[in-house]
Amino acid sequence: MNQLEDSCPVCGMSAEIEVPPVTYNKMYFHFCSEQCRETFSAHPVIYSSRTGKARSEILKRRAIHLTTPLDSEVSALLVPYLKEMMGVKMVIVEGDTISITYDLLQVTESQIEKALGEIGLQLGGSWLEHLRRAWVDNSEEIELDNLAAPRYHRTRPQA
Numbered sequence: 001m002n003q004l005e006d007s008c009p010v011c012g013m014s015a016e017i018e019v020p021p022v023t024y025n026k027m028y029f030h031f032c033s034e035q036c037r038e039t040f041s042a043h044p045v046i047y048s049s050r051t052g053k054a055r056s057e058i059l060k061r062r063a064i065h066l067t068t069p070l071d072s073e074v075s076a077l078l079v080p081y082l083k084e085m086m087g088v089k090m091v092i093v094e095g096d097t098i099s100i101t102y103d104l105l106q107v108t109e110s111q112i113e114k115a116l117g118e119i120g121l122q123l124g125g126s127w128l129e130h131l132r133r134a135w136v137d138n139s140e141e142i143e144l145d146n147l148a149a150p151r152y153h154r155t156r157p158q159a
Contacts, residue, residue, distance in 0.1 A: 007048040010036035013087045024048055035086050039106060045148040046105070058104040058143070060120055062136065064113065065124035069095040078121075085115060096124070104144065106111065110137050 006015045008031045008146040015030035024044045031037040040047050045157065068149045070078065082091045082098075087106025093131055100112060113123060123129065141148040 006030040008036050009034040010039050014084075033086060035107065035111060038111070039086075039108075043144045043148045045087070045150075046144065057100060060109070060140070061101045062109050063117070064098040064109070065098060065129055066096045066098070066116075067091050067122040067124055070121075078119075081119065082112065082115070085112065088112070104140060108137070108140050108144075109133070110140070 005015065006029075008015050011032060013032040013036075016032050019031045019034055020123050021031070022041055022044070024040075025048065027048070029044075029048065031040065038131060043116060070093055078093055078098070079091045084101065085102075085107055087103035088100065089103065090099075090101040098116075102109075102112065103133050116123065123133070
């Protein structure tokens, strides 16, 4: 048997024994994929708390620009490849642009860009495109950091 009884705290799928667990707050967390392990490790508070289990999606729509347009054969292979990533909901490839919708709680644009680089696709290289990618990466990190921040409840002073 190659699956564990635990479910992945990031996506809820069955955990795989091949993916090493992460220890957080003296608890072991098991994952279905290396992507989910990486996502958990970046912000464990989001996925290890009770409120994390009751969370919904945070959908993002982005346009990722490549240096060269993709032909129809490569596009046909790219769409299912990206949809296999946890959290990717929709992918449309038009020329040198990949329009993608994804759940930020399961995958970031940075992880998607890394996957594109691993298969040999080059992202647009203009300074404006670099600036846009840096801004998106920073804003997604801030959003996830805010979700992970402790919530302080204000109490009224006793009268």
